[in-house]
Amino acid sequence: MTINSIPTLNIGNLKISPPIIQGGMGVRVSSSNLASAVANTGCVGVIASCGLGEYEDSSVRDAKELTEEAFRQEIRKAKSHTKGIIGVNIMVALTNYDDLVQIAVEENVDMIISGAGLPLSLPHHLNGKDVKLIPIVSSARTLKIICKRWEHHYHKRPDAVVVEGVKAGGHLGYSYQSIIDNSAQTLEQIMAEVIEIANSFEPHIPVIAAGGIFTGQDIARFLRIGASGVQMATRFVCTDECDAHDNFKHAYLNAKEGDLTIINSPVGLPGRVINNKFVESIKQGKTVPFNCRYHCLRTCNPKEAPYCIAKVLSNAARGKLDESFVFAGSNAYRCTEIVPVKVLVEKLTEELASALAKEKLCTK
Ligand SMILES: Cc1cc2nc3c(=O)[nH]c(=O)nc-3n(C[C@H](O)[C@H](O)[C@H](O)COP(=O)(O)O)c2cc1C
Numbered sequence: 001m002t003i004n005s006i007p008t009l010n011i012g013n014l015k016i017s018p019p020i021i022q023g024g025m026g027v028r029v030s031s032s033n034l035a036s037a038v039a040n041t042g043c044v045g046v047i048a049s050c051g052l053g054e055y056e057d058s059s060v061r062d063a064k065e066l067t068e069e070a071f072r073q074e075i076r077k078a079k080s081h082t083k084g085i086i087g088v089n090i091m092v093a094l095t096n097y098d099d100l101v102q103i104a105v106e107e108n109v110d111m112i113i114s115g116a117g118l119p120l121s122l123p124h125h126l127n128g129k130d131v132k133l134i135p136i137v138s139s140a141r142t143l144k145i146i147c148k149r150w151e152h153h154y155h156k157r158p159d160a161v162v163v164e165g166v167k168a169g170g171h172l173g174y175s176y177q178s179i180i181d182n183s184a185q186t187l188e189q190i191m192a193e194v195i196e197i198a199n200s201f202e203p204h205i206p207v208i209a210a211g212g213i214f215t216g217q218d219i220a221r222f223l224r225i226g227a228s229g230v231q232m233a234t235r236f237v238c239t240d241e242c243d244a245h246d247n248f249k250h251a252y253l254n255a256k257e258g259d260l261t262i263i264n265s266p267v268g269l270p271g272r273v274i275n276n277k278f279v280e281s282i283k284q285g286k287t288v289p290f291n292c293r294y295h296c297l298r299t300c301n302p303k304e305a306p307y308c309i310a311k312v313l314s315n316a317a318r319g320k321l322d323e324s325f326v327f328a329g330s331n332a333y334r335c336t337e338i339v340p341v342k343v344l345v346e347k348l349t350e351e352l353a354s355a356l357a358k359e360k361l362c363t364k
Contacts, residue, residue: 005353005356005357005360006018006019006349006352006353006356007019007223007228009021009206009208009228009229010206010228011111011132011134011159011160011206012130012132012159013130014044014085014110014111014132016042016043016044016085016229017042018041018042018043018219018345018348018349018352019219019223019228019229019230020043020044020219020229020230020231020232020345020348021043021044021046021087021113021162021208021229021230021231021232022034022035022038022043022044022045022046022231022232022233022236023046023089023168023169023210023231023232023233023236024046024047024048024049024087024088024089024113024233025048025089025169025170025233025236025237025244025327026048026049026050026051026089026091026170026313027048027050027051027052027310027313027314027316027317028048028051028052028243028244028313028314028317029048029237029242029243029244029248029317029327030045030046030047030048030089030233030236030242030243031047031048031052031074031078031243032047032074032075032077032078032081032243033241033242033243034236034239034241034242034243034341035047035074035078035086035087036077036078036079036081036082036084036086037081037082037239037241037340037341037342038084038236038241038341038345039078039082039084039085039086040081040082040084040341040342041084041341041342041345041346042084042345043084043085043345044084044085044086044087044110044111045078045082045084045085045086045087046086046087046088046089046113047071047074047075047078047086047087047088047089048088048089049071049088049089049090049091049094049100049104050067050090050091050094050296050310051067051296051310051313051314052067052070052071052074053066053067053068053069053070053071054066054070054314063293063294064096064294064296067096067296068096068099068100068103071088071100071103071104072103072106072107075088075103075104075107075109076107079107085110085111086109086110087109087110087111087112087113087132087134088100088104088109088111088112088113089113089114089115090104090112090113090114091114091115091116091117092114092115092116092117092118092119093116093117093267093297093298093299094296094297094298095294095295095296095297095298096296098121098125101114101122101125102125104131105125105126105127105129105131108129108131109131110131110132111131111132111133111134111159112131112132112133112134113134113135113136113162113231114133114134114135114136115135115136115137115162115164115173116136116171116173116267116269117298117299118135118142118145118146119133119135119146120145120146120149120150121153122135122150123150123153123154123156124153124154126156132159132160133156133158133159134158134159134160134161134162134208135158135161135162136161136162136163136164136173136210137161137162137163137164137173137194138163138164138165138172138173138174138190139173139185139190139193139194140190140193140194140196140197143158143161143194143197143198144197146158147197147201157201157205158205159205159206160205160206160207160208160228160229161194161198161205161206161207161208162208162209162210162231163187163190163191163194163207163208163209163210164210164211164231165186165187165190165209165210165211165212166178166179166184166185166186166187166211167187167211167212167329167330167331168210168211168212168233168272168329168330169233169234169272169327169328169329169330169332170233170271170272170327171265171267171269171270171271172262172269172270172271172272173269174270175270176262176264176270179262179270180262187209187210187211187212188225191207191209191222191225191226191227192225192226194207195207195225195226195227206228206229207226207227207228208227208228208229208230208231209222209227209229209230209231210230210231210232210233211329211330212329212330212331213230213231213232213235214232214234214235214331214334215348215351216347216348216349216350216351216352216353216354216355217351217352217355218230219348219351219352219355220351220352220355220356220359221355223356224359233329234252234328234329234331234332234335235331235335235344235348236341236344237249237252237328237332237335238252238253238335238337238338238339239338239339239340239341239344240338240339240340240341241340241341243317244316244317244319245317245318245319246319247319247320247321248316248317248319248321248326249338251274251276251321251326251328252274252326252328252332252333252335253335253336253337253338255274255328255332255333255335256333257333259274259275259333260272260273260274260275260328260330260332260333261273261274261275261279263279263282263283263325265309266297266300266301266305266306266307266308266309267297267299267300267309268299268300269299271327272327272328272329272330273325273326273327273328274325274326274328274332276321276325276326277322278312278321278322278323278324278325279325282306282307282325285306286306287306287307288306288307288308288311288312288323290302290305290307290308290311292308293308293310293311296310297309297310312324312325313327
């Protein structure tokens with residue numbers, strides 16, 4: 001199957017083909033190893049900035065410095081292993097958000113993707129550099145607010161926007177209840193509204209769909225409704241190069257559909273995880289007392305949080321699943337094998353090309 005027919009995702013001067021961004025996955029699930037392997041396939045590899053640096057065993061004083069220095073090193077490492085496109089994911093909810101953005105700009109990453117809050121001041125840190133700025137939104141309203149603010153204060157508009165739907169992994173920008181009772185808008189519905197706003201700008205802002213996209217056919221479906229590309233995360237966990245421990249990857253392979261469940265995270269947002277004994281115990285109100293190493297999340301109150309989310313997620317990445325949960329998208333149960341990134345991307349590309357070719361035949 002020829003891949004000539006596959007549209008390129010253009011973000012300014014960046015040409016992304018196949019049009020896939022690997023979603024940032026914290027803590028330590030998408031670091032330099034995964035990101036550089038993905039970038040070597042023509043897609044965008046993304047390093048998640050949160051909780052790097054194995055600071056757990058360090059003193060309180062230098063925990064923040066350690067994680068920031070580790071972030072810098074991960075960017076350098078990724079860039080030394082690829083000539084491809086490297087982005088970073090920085091959550092607005094992090095207390096050292098500004099410092100992390102500053103580091104990413106200093107290290108000349110290609111793009112900063114930023115959600116878990118409104119990245120209203122993101123352009124402030126650019127210093128004239130050509131780093132693409134890409135907010136993550138869950139509604140058209142949010143994009144409007146960001147565009148208005150960026151135009152007014154920085155004469156800048158987003159270089160692209162990621163729309164993250166309810167089927168995504170990790171923390172979700174929807175109410176717990178709307179996810180549980182299926183009343184949240186679908187990704188397709190939100191995409192239509194966001195595309196309308198994105199297309200009101202000249203040139204149009206590329207819109208990237210995320211959440212529950214698993215196959216090349218899924219990618220084709222979103223391109224058909226006007227997406228310029230997709231962001232995929234869950235699918236990249238079951239790869240040789242994913243930075244998490246093998247136990248983390250095997251939790252995906254062993255998961256059944258009914259094991260995917262929603263928790264209320266101390267971050268103040270719901271999150272999708274794979275059920276296990278730890279999840280059951282925290283749902284029943286179990287707490288895990290902890291010393292806060294540094295107040296990493298604005299939205300967490302360490303005095304009241306039932307457990308430290310950073311510590312739990314770092315346990316997960318280290319494979320200590322008795323003391324943690326594994327973040328996962330709603331399709332995690334469909335992962336059946338661990339493959340090299342190159343093999344995964346080739347498969348997705350073939351499926352996408354074939355889906356697009358079939359469509360062409362049908363419209364002739
Ligand atoms: C294990 C895991 C960790 C994640 N961590 C983050 C994160 O740190 N920051 C963020 O903005 N999104 C995070 N996400 C969301 C992804 O970047 C992505 O947008 C989403 O999962 C896409 O849906 P999919 O997993 O169904 O492909 C995470 C997702 C997973 C599966």
